Amino acid sequence: xxxxxxxFGRKPPQNLGGKSLVxxxxxxxxxxxxxxxxxxxxxxxxxxxxxxxxxEGPFEDDVFxxxxxxxxxxxxxxxxxxxxxxxxxxxxxxxxxxESVIQAMGSTSNAKFICWSRGNAL
Numbered sequence: 001x002x003x004x005x006x007x008f009g010r011k012p013p014q015n016l017g018g019k020s021l022v023x024x025x026x027x028x029x030x031x032x033x034x035x036x037x038x039x040x041x042x043x044x045x046x047x048x049x050x051x052x053x054x055x056e057g058p059f060e061d062d063v064f065x066x067x068x069x070x071x072x073x074x075x076x077x078x079x080x081x082x083x084x085x086x087x088x089x090x091x092x093x094x095x096x097x098x099e100s101v102i103q104a105m106g107s108t109s110n111a112k113f114i115c116w117s118r119g120n121a122l
Contacts, residue, residue, distance in 0.1 A: 022074065022082040024089055029067055031074040045069040049090055049116040051104035063104065065090075069118075095120055 021032045028042035047069035054062040063078035065086070076083060090096060096116045104113040 020077060020080045022076045022080045022086050024082075024086055029074055029076075029086065031076050031080070039072075039074040041067050041069050041073045045072060047118045048114065049093070049096070051101065051113040051115060053104055053107040053109065053111045053113070055109050062108075090116065 019034055023030050023032075026043075028040060028044075028046070030038060030040040032038055046067060048067075050066045050068075052064045052066055052075075054064075056062045061077040061079045065074075065076040065078065065083070067074045067076070076086070087101075091098065093116045097114070100113040100115045104111070104115075107113070
């Protein structure tokens, strides 16, 4: 079982790389994949924001933002259009851990960094 399979608890989502688009509004976050599939999670059901890094870089995207809750979620490659804006919004979550983001961005191996958890929100 691959590292990403262990993190996702199943076969990892396809098309993690490429030009996916992530967007958000007052209701939640949506990731539109190049093949037309869509992943989404509402702010209400969001339970956790983690960053998963792999040792696959630097020529492949090796940083993924995983937003999950109530059996739904988005696995957003860091190179996705809209990710910079989403990060700004995620940093507004109560208790968001920017130190985890900094650690993740410096990682060159298979790792998981918890940035926010509903149970740990202030």
